[in-house]
Amino acid sequence: xxxxxxxxxxxxxxxxxxxxxxxxxxxxxxxxxxxxxxxxxxxxxxxxxxxxxxxxxxxxxxxxxxxxxxxxxxxxxxxxxxxxxxxxxxxxxxxxxxxxxxxxxxxxxxxxxxxxxxxxxxxxxxxxxxxxxxxxxxxxxxxxxxxxxxxxxxxxxxxxxxxxxxxxxxxxxxxxxxxxxxxxxxxxxxxxxxxxxxxxxxxxxxxxxxxxxxxxxxxxx
Numbered sequence: 001x002x003x004x005x006x007x008x009x010x011x012x013x014x015x016x017x018x019x020x021x022x023x024x025x026x027x028x029x030x031x032x033x034x035x036x037x038x039x040x041x042x043x044x045x046x047x048x049x050x051x052x053x054x055x056x057x058x059x060x061x062x063x064x065x066x067x068x069x070x071x072x073x074x075x076x077x078x079x080x081x082x083x084x085x086x087x088x089x090x091x092x093x094x095x096x097x098x099x100x101x102x103x104x105x106x107x108x109x110x111x112x113x114x115x116x117x118x119x120x121x122x123x124x125x126x127x128x129x130x131x132x133x134x135x136x137x138x139x140x141x142x143x144x145x146x147x148x149x150x151x152x153x154x155x156x157x158x159x160x161x162x163x164x165x166x167x168x169x170x171x172x173x174x175x176x177x178x179x180x181x182x183x184x185x186x187x188x189x190x191x192x193x194x195x196x197x198x199x200x201x202x203x204x205x206x207x208x209x210x211x212x213x214x215x216x217x218x219x220x221x
Contacts, residue, residue, distance in 0.1 A: 001108075002048045002087055003041045003070075005034060007061065007096030010054065017203040022057050024096035025064050026206060029213035029220065032064045033200055034096050036219060041092060042069040044104035050075055050084050051096065088162045095156040099209045101195040102157045111159040116189040117182055118164040121157035123193045124148040152190070155197045 009023035018026050024034040038049055048071045051061045058074030065072045075084045085091070090111065092104060102121050111119035131144040154175075164182065168174045182188035200209050213219045 001044070001046045001090070001092070002050065002085055003046045003092035003094070004050045004052065004081065004085075005037060005094055005096045007034060007051045007053045009097050013201050014203060014206060017206050022053060022060065023200065024051070024053075025060060026200065028099065028200070028206070028209045031220070033099065033209070034061075035065055035068060036099060036213070037094065037096065038065055038068045038070055038072070040101070041104055044092075044108060046070050046092060046104075048073065048086065050081065052078065052081050090162070091160055091165070093158045093160055095199075097200050098156060099196065099198045099200060099212065100155065100157060100193075102155070102191075102193050102197075103195075104157075107157065107191045108159055110191045111161075111189065114189045115187075116159075117161045117185075117187040118179070119159045119189045119191055121155050121193045122152040122190045123155040123197045124150070124152055125155075125197060152192070155193060157193070 005024070007022060007024035011018035011021065011023035011026060014023065014026060021027070021032075025032040028036070034051070041049060049065075051058075051072065051074045053061050053074050053076055055076045058076045061074040062072050073084055075081050090108065092108075107119060107121055125148065127146040127149050130146050133141040133144065135141055164178065167178045167181065169177050179188055196212065198205060198209055198212065200206050
């Protein structure tokens, strides 16, 4: 089983907190951010992880993520990504700038049980805003802390079949081309994720990621 991790982010918004590293390799509680993804993928049977990274960064990825179990392959040119795969068939694909605890074994099982061509993990993120409770007379009754939004969003973790990959455009966004086609055919499915989903784009989010790992030492196992 293989996985592809999109890891071309330059970490501009992280500033000095990135320590000069690509976003997927920023330090989170003593380990590169992507190491947590590789570890969870390994637990789902993945033996080879392909990182799509920026030019000149491939060696950093292969060195920083060596010894985690799966073979690490860095690809610096997008057009070489498909050729880097050794196996046909289903493949995990995910963003490299997130701390998530998606059940990858469950995601894969759902994908295969539904005969889907692609399956997306979806989540309900926490709202950025607290709630104001008002009556019909516009009198404020109270306030509530922010909860989860009432709708599902794409959290950037997929299982893709070879048939889906073959239909991806050479250029352009698959979410506006291939995925609408799969929707029309009823071959795009969802996997509901209720756990952690934290993107790491800012120093604040990096601190939140480090705090979560510190509070959950099983992430370091």
